[in-house]
Amino acid sequence: xxxxxxxxxxxxxxxxxxxxxxxxxxxxxxxxxxxxxxxxxxxxxxxxxxxxxxxxxxxxxxxxxxxxxxxxxxxxxxxxxxxxxxxxxxxxxxxxxxxxxxxxxxxxxxxxxxxxxxxxxxxxxxxxxxxxxxxxxxxxxxxxxxxxxxxxxxxxxxxxxxxxxxxxxxxxxxxxxxxxxxxxxxxxxxxxxxxxxxxxxxxxxxxxxxxxxxxxxxxxxxxxxxxxxxxxxxxxxxxxxxxxxxxxxxxxxxxxxxxxxxxxxxxxxxxxxxxxxxxxxxxxxxxxxxxxxxxxxxxxxxxxxxxxxxxxxxxxxxxxxxxxxxxxxxxxxxxxxxxxxxxxxxxxxxxxxxxxxxxxxxxxxxxxxxxxxxxxxxxxxxxxxxx
Numbered sequence: 384x385x386x387x388x389x390x391x392x393x394x395x396x397x398x399x400x401x402x403x404x405x406x407x408x409x410x411x412x413x414x415x416x417x418x419x420x421x422x423x424x425x426x427x428x429x430x431x432x433x434x435x436x437x438x439x440x441x442x443x444x445x446x447x448x449x450x451x452x453x454x455x456x457x458x459x460x461x462x463x464x465x466x467x468x469x470x471x472x473x474x475x476x477x478x479x480x481x482x483x484x485x486x487x488x489x490x491x492x493x494x495x496x497x498x499x500x501x502x503x504x505x506x507x508x509x510x511x512x513x514x515x516x517x518x519x520x521x522x523x524x525x526x527x528x529x530x531x532x533x534x535x536x537x538x539x540x541x542x543x544x545x546x547x548x549x550x551x552x553x554x555x556x557x558x559x560x561x562x563x564x565x566x567x568x569x570x571x572x573x574x575x576x577x578x579x580x581x582x583x584x585x586x587x588x589x590x591x592x593x594x595x596x597x598x599x600x601x602x603x604x605x606x607x608x609x610x611x612x613x614x615x616x617x618x619x620x621x622x623x624x625x626x627x628x629x630x631x632x633x634x635x636x637x638x639x640x641x642x643x644x645x646x647x648x649x650x651x652x653x654x655x656x657x658x659x660x661x662x663x664x665x666x667x668x669x670x671x672x673x674x675x676x677x678x679x680x681x682x683x684x685x686x687x688x689x690x691x692x693x694x695x696x697x698x699x700x701x702x703x704x705x706x707x708x709x710x711x712x713x714x715x716x717x718x719x720x721x722x723x724x725x726x727x728x729x730x731x732x733x734x735x736x737x738x739x740x741x742x743x744x745x746x747x748x749x750x751x752x753x754x755x756x757x758x759x760x761x762x763x764x765x766x767x768x769x770x
């Protein structure tokens with residue numbers, strides 16, 4: 384290893400010790416009052432396969448209680464009504480208020496088109512926008528590269544490493560809280576002097592310090608729980624002039640047993656985390672779209688351990704201050720035996736990627752050609768979802 388690369392590695396390690404970030408190209412921090420108008424997108428992936436029927440509850444389905452004699456009773460009387468046909472899980476109180484404020488779009492019976500029921504392959508498919516071996520990058524990374532022709536975009540992943548979703552762009556940085564003690568400020572000053580004759584190394588150091596300072600302005604919370612990570616994500620978007628894209632991920636959605644209690648905790652954390660994200664965004668909320676999706680759904684029938692197994696059709700959410708919300712999207716397929724996919728799963732009626740394409744077209748104003756490069760063969764829907 385050459386000395387230059389060795390020193391560069393030391394620099395990156397020091398910054399990671401203090402803030403959990405990996406320096407690359409990163410935007411400069413600015414005050415919210417001086418920030419230019421941005422159009423933010425936050426991508427939230429729920430790893431493990433969210434159960435759609437326990438999240439967006441079908442109120443008028445006579446087969447629901449028959450298919451789920453235990454699980455249905457826990458959510459059937461939810462007062463978080465969306466319309467005569469659906470309600471939200473009772474713990475999603477903040478998201479329900481967003482719906483009433485016309486800032487949330489629940490979408491029923493969606494699928495990415497992934498044909499199997501493997502978590503890892505399904506997540507790869509969802510993040511890449513199709514078969515990873517064919518695309519070799521992530522749909523969001525390709526979107527950032529395309530949007531660079533329109534704006535000076537950069538992204539941040541609240542993660543230890545760049546997720547598949549963001550691969551394919553050089554304008555991506557990562558941040559994740561560490562348990563280590565912060566590096567002494569004198570070390571940064573000494574490194575700045577050492578690097579002053581090398582623009583690249585100096586810029587890497589300054590970029591890393593910039594992200595560290597943005598994280599510290601949010602209180603320097605080292606918690607790795609979703610609520611704290613979502614708040615940090617909002618702080619980055621609010622405090623930077625140029626970061627207009629972010630990714631969050633939340634695991635723990637694989638509920639083969641004792642689903643009700645486990646999903647109560649999971650959905651509550653999701654709901655509180657998204658509200659923390661909104662609060663941290665401050666005025667940037669009005670320019671933000673949040674996309675929440677999972678790799679596939681779960682069986683419509685509960686199993687013998689009060690859970691559900693890997694399925695097909697699921698649900699997703701599009702939310703934010705820039706969203707024309709207050710309605711449930713997607714075509715409901717029904718839960719009669721002949722309406723199920725392979726006699727066991729919720730039948731998908733729309734494609735997750737086409738909904739994402741719709742966001743890209745209407746929020747980032749990407750062209751049809753650009754969208755076809757980002758998400759091949761997934762045409763946007765002709766539905767106005769962005770204000």
